[in-house]
Structure formats: structure tokens, C-alpha cells
Amino acid sequence: MTIRTSPRRAALAAVTVTAAVVLAACGGNSDSGGHAGPGHDASATPGASAGAGRHNARDVAFAQSMIPHHQQALEMAKLAADRASSDRVKDLAARIEKAQDPEIRTMTGWLKGWGEQVPMAGMDHSGGSGHAGMSGMMSDDDMAALRKADGKDFDTKFLTMMVEHHQGAVDMAGAERSEGAYGPAKAMAGDIVTGQTAEIKEMKELLGS
Template identity: 50%
Template sequence: MRAKTIRTTRKLALTGAVAAAGLLLAACSGSGSGDSMGGMDHGGKATTSASAAPSSAGAFNDADVMFAQMMIPHHEQALEMAKLADGRAEDAEIKKLVGEIEKAQDPEIQKMKGWLKTWGKPESMGGGGHGMAGMMSDTDMKALSATKGKAFDRKFAELMIAHHEGAVEMAKTEQTNGSDAAAKQVADDVVRTQAAEIAQLKKILERL
């Protein structure tokens, strides 16, 4: 009786082992004829695609955060300068450029605020931003608001050239050091559009 029990136990164990092997083979072949090992973790495609998912979704780094935190007040000051043109600017090309600045920079501010919220970072670095490249001082802004007509046009062009040059400098740093694809795209846009506006403003100054 004891020998019969041992034989039965061995038979059941063997049956279980065969069943387990069958399940394992089914799992291995489940990915199709092109890649019979695709469902297993052997450092192949399945593992690589899973680890790449967070990066493709938009990884960010400290450079991206700093770019957004610096560019928001920089753009906001450009909009303040543009608002001063209302009732003060005389030159038609200056007026048109003011509209283009407002149209481009306000949406970018909203984008950057959205990134920082998603990243869990504060919008402001503190300090008011006047130490950043191209930022106007309170004295500069008061001097601009005190002018009108052609004098305003010249002052506006001079200050906006310096302001844009600062923005381009920050955007180029983001192009080099940033990681987030959306932030780098905005940096590309800033370099392209504001470099063109710098050239335009210089031509305006030559004829004023």
C-alpha cells in the first residue's frame, strides 16, 4: 500500500510539472512568430519600451524649471512695455510690432505657468527678476512711460532690443541644457521670433 501511494504522489508531481512547462511555453510563444521571446524580460524590446515611457511623456530638469521661472516675468515685463505704447506710440510699425509681441508672449506665459504647476514647482524664483538679462529697471520703465510720440518710439525700440536680447540669451541656454520637449520648443520659438524682431527694431531705429 505504501509503495502504491508513493507511485501515485510521483505521478501527480510529474503531471503538475508537465502542466507548468506547458503554460510557460504558451507564455513564451504568445508574442507571435516575429519575436518568440517578446513576452519575457530578457533586456529586449518589451523592457526597453516600458522604461522609455516616462521620457517620451516629457521628462524635465532644473534647466527647464529655471527657464520657465525666469521667462514668465521676462515676458510679463515685455507685455507691460507693450501696454505703454497705447496712446504713446506714433510709428505704425512700432504699433504693429507691439500687437505681435502681445499675441505671442501672453500664450507662452500661460504655457509656462502650466508646466510649473504640472512639475510641482513655484512660478516665481523670488527677487522680482530685475537681475535677469534684458530686464528693465523701474527707472527704465518710468522713463519710457514719460515719453510720447517719436521719442517714445525710439525709447521703446532701444529698450525692447535689450529686452529681447536677454530673452534670446535665456532661450539659448534652455536649448543647450533643457530636457523637456515642450520647453525646448518654446525656446526655439523665442530665439527665432525675437531675433527677427531685434533686426526689425534696429531698422526702425535707423529711420526714426
């Protein structure tokens, strides 16, 4: 019996050892998977950080410049409701507000997430210190003239100024598309180029040029 059972016990022992090894291996994989969770998170965290912060100086400059640029466009557009004589001009101004106000909020969120300064509303947008190179910005005198205008005179001034303003935005957006690194910013820049180029064409038609 002893001679016959010894091989059986040996076989059972071998099975037990094998099972233990398998379980240990599985446990190791599971543990590794558990570690892979944190380990994956740890490796993903830099990836996530890189994803959230995958931006460059051009992206920051784009947002910091386009926010006040949009703010001035909104300031101009809001004047149209009471001063414009053309319903088409009023409609255009309303569309500009609808498109650009959410973009301001989005870009503000980017800058806050990046730990960068957010331009304050009401600051000097005339292309002076801090805004040099912001193509298409109207001067204080330009804005004062627009505020004083009314009726058809307002329509002409508004359209003329907004064409220049939009052309500046298209230039800035074009630079972001070429040199930026942050996907959402480049996508917004593409939308700006498409949308404002179409509006430039529309405004030139309204001006009869």
C-alpha cells in the same frame, strides 16, 4: 474492439492534453498580455513619468526666468497702443503680445506639472533678488520713464529698451537650447531665438541703426 479503440482513445487523450497545453499557453500569453497591460503600464508609467518629468534644473530656470521676462515685455507692449506714434511700433507691440502671452501660459503649465514655483505677476523683475542673471530686464526707473514717454519719444525708448530686452531673452533661450532636457522647452527656446532675433533686426531698422 477494445484493442482497436484503445489507440484511438489514447490518440484522443493525447489531442486533449495537447489542446489543454496550447490553451494554457495561450491563456498564459493572454494573461501575460493582460499582465503586460498592467505590466506594460507599470513599465510605461515610469516612462510616462519620465516623459512628463524629463526635465532638468535648466528647464526649470528657463521657465521661471522667462515668465517674468515675458510679463515685462507684455507690460511694455501694452503701453504702445496709447503712447506710440508709429503704426509700425504699434504693430510690433501687438505681435509681441500675441506671441508671448501664450508662451507664459504654456511655461506656467510646465512648472505646475513639475511641482515647481510659478513666478507671480507684479513681482520685482528688475534683476534683483530672485531674478539675478535675467538678462535684458528693465529697471523700475526704466519702466517709469517709458510710462511717462509719449509719441516719438516713446517710440525711441520702447524700441531701444525692447532691443535690449529681446537680446536678453535670446541669450536665455540659447542657454536652454544648449543645456535643457525637456523637448517642448527646447523647442520653445528655438522659437524665441528665431522670432526675437528677427524682431531685433526690425527694431534696429526702425531706430535707423
